[in-house]
Amino acid sequence: MQRILILLPNNLGDVIMTLPVLAGIKKNNSQSRITFFVEDGFEGGIEKSLDCDRIYKFPRKVLRDSSLGNEWKKGISHLTEIIEDLRAQGFDSVINLSQHPYLSYIVSLLRVEDVKGGVMLKEGNLALRDPWSQYLYTIPFSRAFNRFHATDIYKKIAGVHGISESSILLTQNEKENAHKYLQNKGVAENSRLIVFQPGAAYYSKRWPVENFIALGKMLVKDGYHILITGAPSERDIGSGIFENLPDNCSLLSGELTFRETIAVTSLCEFCVTGDTALMHAASALQKKVYTVFGSTNPVETGPYGTGHIVFAGRCTTRPCFCKECKTKLCMKSILPEAVYKIISDTQPNGTNLGCDVYQTEIDQDGLYCLQPICGTNTHFFNDTGASITGRAFDQSIKALQENDDYLMYKDESEQTIAVIKKMEEKLQQYLLLKNSESIRSFELHKKELSSIKGIGEFWSALLNIRLNSVQVLDIEMGIAESCDVCIKTREQIESAFSV
């Protein structure tokens, strides 16, 4: 039996995105025993999952609040007990999917040999040893060169390949309670139910309320009954829609837990939402999702599965990940009429809907992708560039050649390789001569990397993440290891262009 600890404390949507990972691990080895480390209150998506043997609820808020005033000694004792308890579980491997530093410290303290993801070295610097975690951390520095969904990267980190089916499991009791709740709300039996989830984590991810109202009016006319969901803090947003849709509409915002909201969603035909936890929950329930994306990236965090529809607003800076956007051009370019045309399947082929529309798909390799339905003037990533970075990590990926982009990226990569070679030489020189001049020259060459743009930024981020993972206290050992990192990274870049 292999005991595996997976750490991803929040958020709700991120936790749900790991369901295919859990299913894949169990498919690989049915004898494995998975413990999922999640922050207390964020376990809604994995509760009752047959692929998760134990949920370890971490009391982050309790610990955080104990750091205030004079309770901090108690807080540190509490954290020490938690770490001792985890240690006692005797995990064989740890998969840390979170980027919170505190988890890297905890992982370090567990003293497990087989670790994927961040681990804090005893010297105090963060180390990422496995290639796909390094890839994951590289993405924010160079998004145009990634084509993988977060779930697929998590799968790669965990060593899960191919298609792994997964879904949120609800008990009969949970479904019956949802049914009764709707009855009490006066929702007629046999209503054609749909969910509107208008709230989202922050302003830029929210589709304007007036758009939900306009779309709601069209759908009510078609005979649907709309259920407006949301957290207590989203009650006002929900009310703003509900008050303008008096017929065949129920306001649920703030009345249900996340788990209860999932149960209600399971009774619906489809869900209209932004980039939210409920979007991930609905797709994990195999319910069709129509989702509107603004500042975030549907390539990385779209609804995982086949047949969901993604509307992406047109804006030259997308995905900007801005939380507060002055113009919100991307969201405004997704008109309710466009969403309605797709839902009701009334748009003629080739119609310009003013926004980009994609259908999600899980391909034969088990990878999520977006298939354009209409629009797609602006791409979220460069196909050729992403195929090159992908190939550097997985030689089974074919690099797209025979185009100008390929030649440009090859040139940028060759420039990067030339600089890394100079860095290697300086480190080797130090190991021979033990002179500080070599280290100064190494640092100057390292700075040269930042002048190489395009795909060079991806390689540079990757190399820096690896160099930062080197232990620093034993200088000679650290420099020898840094030299090794440079050589391996250079060879990896070269391999992306090998035929």
Add this chain to the structure above:
Amino acid sequence: MEQSDIERKLGTRDVAYCAFIDSIKSRIGLKILSDDELIALAFEDISHTFTQDERNYN
């Protein structure tokens, strides 16, 4: 508790705690940290964490 309330309270943290954490931070990169020091640094990082989900469930 609202995020702003927490931020205000963080400003009133115990002086002894701040001195304790600062002394550990000053040793980073100079020595191998003990388990107790790593736990303290983990705790310090937790003390600064907020999640968007403390406001809603998205």
